[in-house]
Amino acid sequence: MTTTDLASAAGRGRHLPDRLDRPWGSALLSWEMLLVVVAVAIFILNSLASPYFLNAWSLSDLTFNFVEKGLIALAMALLIISGEIDLSVAAIIALASTIMGMAVQAGVGTPGLVLIGLGVGLVCGAFNGGLVTRLGLPSIVVTIGTMSLFRGISYIILGDQAYRGYPESFAFFGQGYVWWVISFEIVLFVLMAVVFWFLLHRTSFGRTVFAIGNNPIAAAFSGVRVERVKFILFCLTGLMAGVASILLTSRLGSTRPSIAQGYELEVITMVVLGGVSILGGSGSIVGVVLAAIIMGLVTFGLGLLNVPGIVMSIFIGLLLIVVIALPILWQRFRAARAG
Amino acid sequence: MRSLLKHREIWLAAAIALLVAFVAFRFPAFARPGNLLSVFNNYTILIILALGQMAVILTRSIDLSMASNLAFTGMVVAMINAAYPAIPIPLLIVLAMAVGTTLGAFNGALVWKLGIPSIVVTLGTLTVFRGATFVISGGAWVNADKMSPAFIALQRGSFLELPVLAWFAVVTIAVFYIVMTRTALGRSIYAIGVNPTASVYAGIDVGRTKFLAFCMSGLVAGLCGYLWVSRYVIASTEVANGYELQIIAACVIGGVSIAGGIGSVGGAVLGALFLAIIGSALPVINVSPFWQLAISGSAIILAVVLNTRGEKRKGRIILKRAAA
Numbered sequence: 271m272t273t274t275d276l277a278s279a280a281g282r283g284r285h286l287p288d289r290l291d292r293p294w295g296s297a298l299l300s301w302e303m304l305l306v307v308v309a310v311a312i313f314i315l316n317s318l319a320s321p322y323f324l325n326a327w328s329l330s331d332l333t334f335n336f337v338e339k340g341l342i343a344l345a346m347a348l349l350i351i352s353g354e355i356d357l358s359v360a361a362i363i364a365l366a367s368t369i370m371g372m373a374v375q376a377g378v379g380t381p382g383l384v385l386i387g388l389g390v391g392l393v394c395g396a397f398n399g400g401l402v403t404r405l406g407l408p409s410i411v412v413t414i415g416t417m418s419l420f421r422g423i424s425y426i427i428l429g430d431q432a433y434r435g436y437p438e439s440f441a442f443f444g445q446g447y448v449w450w451v452i453s454f455e456i457v458l459f460v461l462m463a464v465v466f467w468f469l470l471h472r473t474s475f476g477r478t479v480f481a482i483g484n485n486p487i488a489a490a491f492s493g494v495r496v497e498r499v500k501f502i503l504f505c506l507t508g509l510m511a512g513v514a515s516i517l518l519t520s521r522l523g524s525t526r527p528s529i530a531q532g533y534e535l536e537v538i539t540m541v542v543l544g545g546v547s548i549l550g551g552s553g554s555i556v557g558v559v560l561a562a563i564i565m566g567l568v569t570f571g572l573g574l575l576n577v578p579g580i581v582m583s584i585f586i587g588l589l590l591i592v593v594i595a596l597p598i599l600w601q602r603f604r605a606a607r608a609g
Numbered sequence: 610m611r612s613l614l615k616h617r618e619i620w621l622a623a624a625i626a627l628l629v630a631f632v633a634f635r636f637p638a639f640a641r642p643g644n645l646l647s648v649f650n651n652y653t654i655l656i657i658l659a660l661g662q663m664a665v666i667l668t669r670s671i672d673l674s675m676a677s678n679l680a681f682t683g684m685v686v687a688m689i690n691a692a693y694p695a696i697p698i699p700l701l702i703v704l705a706m707a708v709g710t711t712l713g714a715f716n717g718a719l720v721w722k723l724g725i726p727s728i729v730v731t732l733g734t735l736t737v738f739r740g741a742t743f744v745i746s747g748g749a750w751v752n753a754d755k756m757s758p759a760f761i762a763l764q765r766g767s768f769l770e771l772p773v774l775a776w777f778a779v780v781t782i783a784v785f786y787i788v789m790t791r792t793a794l795g796r797s798i799y800a801i802g803v804n805p806t807a808s809v810y811a812g813i814d815v816g817r818t819k820f821l822a823f824c825m826s827g828l829v830a831g832l833c834g835y836l837w838v839s840r841y842v843i844a845s846t847e848v849a850n851g852y853e854l855q856i857i858a859a860c861v862i863g864g865v866s867i868a869g870g871i872g873s874v875g876g877a878v879l880g881a882l883f884l885a886i887i888g889s890a891l892p893v894i895n896v897s898p899f900w901q902l903a904i905s906g907s908a909i910i911l912a913v914v915l916n917t918r919g920e921k922r923k924g925r926i927i928l929k930r931a932a933a
Contacts, residue, residue: 357854407913408867410671414854415909422903429899532851535673535732548726578748580846584740591719591733598723 301545301597305560308593309567316571323574330451334521336540336566337455338514339533340559343540344466345510347558349503350541351470351483353550356398356504357413359511360533361420366390366515368424371433371525380439387516388509394420395508399501409504417534424527433525444521455517462510467555479503483550539590540565564589617864617916621879625886632890639893646775652885653778654833654840656878658852659859660785661826663877666860667802668822669869670727674716675830676852677738682708682834684742687751687760687844694757701760705835706828712738713827717820727819735853743846751844761839777836781829786874788825798822802870858905859884862912883908 316323323329342359349356366387373386398416402409446454470476481489482496490496519525544561546553565586572582633640649656658675665672686705689696712734719730753761764774771779789795797818801808805815838844863880865872884905891901 401910401914405914405917407917411857411861411867411913412910414858414861415906415913417854418858418902418906418909420906422900422906425899425902426897429897535735539732542729542732548729578743580740580743580748582740583736584744587733587736587740591725591730591737594725594729595719595723598725 302554302557302560304593304597305544305557305564308589309560309564312564312567312571316567316574319571320574323571326451328570328574330447330453330456332566332570333453333456333459335569336562337459338518338521338530339537339540339565340459340562341462341514341517342507342510342533342537343544343558343562344462344555345503345507346537347541347544347546347553347555348466348470348476348479349507350538350546350548351550351553352479352500352503353483353486354402354409354500354503355413355538355548356395356409356507357534357538358394358398358417358420359507359514359537360530361417361424362391362394362508362511363515363518363530363533364424364527365394365420366512367519367525367529368427368433368527370515370519372427374433374436380437383436383440384443384516387519388512391508391510391512391515392505393508394511395505396501398508399504402504403497403501421527428525428527434523436520436523440520441523442520444517444519444523455521458513458517462513463555463559470555475499480551483547483552485551536565536586539586543590543593618873618875618879621863621876621883625879625883628883628886628890632886632894635894639890646771648885648889649778649882650772650775651889652881653774654836655855655859655884656778656881657781657829657833657836658856659863659877659881660781660874661829662856663860663863663865663872663874664785664789664798664822664825665727665819666857666865666867667798667869667872668819669802669805670720670819670822671731671857671867672713672716672823672826673728673731673853674712674734674738675826675856676849677735677742678709678712678827678830679834679837679852680846680848680850681712681738681742681745682831683838683848684746684751684834684844684846686835687756687838688746690757690760691751691755694760698759698763702832702835705831707831709831709834710824710828713823713825713830714820716827717823720823721816721820724816727823739846739850742848746844746846748846751838753842756839756842761842764836764839774836774840777832781832782874782878789874794818794821799870804870855884858909861909861916864912864916866916880912883912 369390370383370387373383398413401407401412443454448454448457478494478499481494482499486496540561541558542548544558568585569582629640662672682705685708686701716730716734719725720727766773768776797813800813801815801818808815837848859881860877862883863876865877887905
C-alpha cells in the first residue's frame with residue numbers, strides 16, 4: 271500500500287483541476303486539443319524560423335529527438351496512472367547498454383544483444399517492482415536508490431572507458447530506415463503507441479490501472495490484485511527502458527556509463543505534459559504521444575536555430591509549467607466571470 | 610512517538626560510528642578529530658541543503674529544483690563580485706539568500722496559488738533555473754582570478770578553531786532546530802504533513818505553510834550558492850548538476866518520510882553525515898571511486914527498508930491510512 275506515498279510527496283490535498291479528474295470524455299479531449307494546438311503552433315513557428323525545417327529528411331531526423339524517451343514514456347504513463355513512479359529508467363538504459371557492450375566484447379551477435387538488452391531492462395524493472403510491492407516501499411525513494419545503484423554498476427564495470435565495436439547489423443535499430451525516410455525507430459514507436467493505447471484504454475488490465483490510481487484500497491476490495499498489477503507495470507517500464515537502450519546504443523554506436531544522463535526527468539515531463547496526473551488515476555496515451563512529439567519539435571526547432579541545449583531546457587520547463595497552469599487559470603477566470 | 614524518533618536517530622548515529630570505526634580499523638588516521646572535522650566541513654553544503662529539503666518533504670511536497678537554484682544564485686553573486694569587487698561579502702551573502710528565497714517563493718507560489726503538485730512545478734523549474742544560469746552568464750565561467758580575494762577567503766578562515774564554512778552549518782542547524790521545534794511555523798509544517806485535512810480544521814493555512822517551506826528551501830539553496838561557488842572557486846552552468854537527488858537521499862537516509870509529517874533536524878543532519886562518511890571513506894580504504902555511486906545507492910535502499918519497517922511497527926491500520 272504505497273500508492274499514497276508518491277501522491278503525498280506530490281502534495282495531495284489539492285488535486286489537479288477537475289478536468290483531469292473527470293473520466294474519459296469531452297474533458298480529456300480538450301486537454302489533447304490543447305496539446306494539438308501547441309504542437310501545430312510550434313510546427314508553424316519552426317517552419318517560419320528555419321528554411322531547413324520543412325523537408326522529409328529534416329522531419330525524419332526530428333523523430334530521433336523523442337522516440338527513445340517516448341517509448342519509455344508510454345510505459346511510465348501507466349505506472350504514474352497507477353500512482354507509482356520510476357526515476358531509474360535512465361540508469362536502466364545505462365546498465366543494459368553496458369551489459370550489451372560486455373556481450374559484444376565476448377563476441378555475441380545481434381540477436382543475442384537484443385535479448386540481453388531486453389532481459390536486463392526486465393530484470394531491473396522486476397527489481398524495482400519487487401522492492402516496491404513486496405516490501406511496501408515508496409517508489410519515488412526506491413527508484414532514487416536503484417537509479418544510483420544501476421548506474422553505479424555501470425561505472426564499476428566500465429570505469430572511465432567506453433565499449434565500441436557493435437556488429438554492423440546492430441546499427442539498423444538506431445540508424446536504419448524501413449522505407450525511404452521512415453526510420454525503424456519511428457515505426458517501432460507508432461507500433462508501441464498503438465499497443466499501449468490498446469492496453470490502457472481497451473483492456474480490463476488498463477481499467478484496473480486506472481482503478482488502482484484512483485483508489486488503491488477500493489480497488490483491492492474489488493478484487494484487483496493491486497501489488498501484482500504494479501509489479502507488472504514496473505517490469506513493463508524496465509522492459510521499455512531496455513528497448514530504448516537498444517535503440518540508443520545502436521544509434522550512438524558506443525556505450526559510456528554516462529549514457530542517457532537526465533533522461534528520467536524528460537520522460538516524466540513528457541508524461542505529465544501529456545495530461546497524466548502525477549497523483550495517479552487519470553491520463554491517456556494519445557496525450558503522452560502528443561507531448562513526446564511537442565518536445566521533439568521544440569528541441570529540434572531550437573536546434574535548427576542554434577539555440578544551445580541548456581537554453582532549450584528553459585523552454586521545456588516553462589512549457590510544462592505554463593501548459594499545466596493555463597487550464598487552471600482559465601477555469602478561475604471563467605468561475606470569476608460566472609460568479 | 611517522540612522516543613521512537615529519538616531511537617531512530619540514535620540508531621543512525623550508531624551506524625555512522627560503526628562505519629567510522631570500521632574505516633579507522635583499516636586506516637587509523639581517518640578517525641582523528643582533525644580529519645573528521647574536515648569531512649564535516651566538506652559536506653557542510655549537503656547538510657544545509659538537506660535541512661531545507663526536509664522542511665519541504667515534511668509538508669508532503671518535494672523540491673527538485675534546489676541544485677539548480679544553487680547554481681543560479683552562485684552565478685549571480687559570482688558575476689556581481691567579478692564586476693563590483695568592492696561590494697562587501699556579507700552583503701553578497703544576504704543577496705544570495707534573497708535571490709534563493711525569491712526562486713523558492715516562485716515554486717511555492719505555484720504550489721500555493723495554482724495548486725500544481727510540487728513535483729511537477731520543481732521538475733519544470735529544475736530545468737528553467739539551470740537554463741537561466743546559462744543565459745545570464747552566456748555560458749561563460751567565472752573563475753578564481755575574477756573573484757575578489759575576500760569572496761574566496763571568508764569561508765576559508767576559522768573562528769574558535771572551527772572553519773567558518775562549518776559555522777554556517779552550525780548556525781543553520783541551530784536556526785532550523787529552533788524553527789522546527791519552537792515556533793508556530795514548525796508546528797504547522799509537521800501538522801500539515803501528518804494530516805492536511807485536520808490542519809485546515811485547526812485553522813492552519815496549508816497552502817501558505819507549504820509556500821513558506823519552499824521559501825526556506827530556497828533560502829538555504831541561495832546561501833549554498835555562495836558557499837559552493839566560493840568554496841570550489843568556480844561558477845558555471847554545471848555547478849551541482851544532479852545534486853538534487855543526493856539532497857533527497859540524505860533526507861531519506863535520515864528518516865524523513867517521503868509521505869510527510871515524519872522527520873527531524875537531527876535525522877536530516879545525520880543522513881547527510883552518513884553520505885559524507887561513505888564519500889570520504891571509500892577512497893581512504895582504497896575502494897575505487899567508481900564504486901561510490903553503487904554503494905550510496907545500496908545505502909539509500911537499505912535505509913528506506915529499515916525506516917519503513919520502523920514506521921510499520923506503529924501498527925497503522927489500513928483504513929486509517931486510507932483516511933489520510
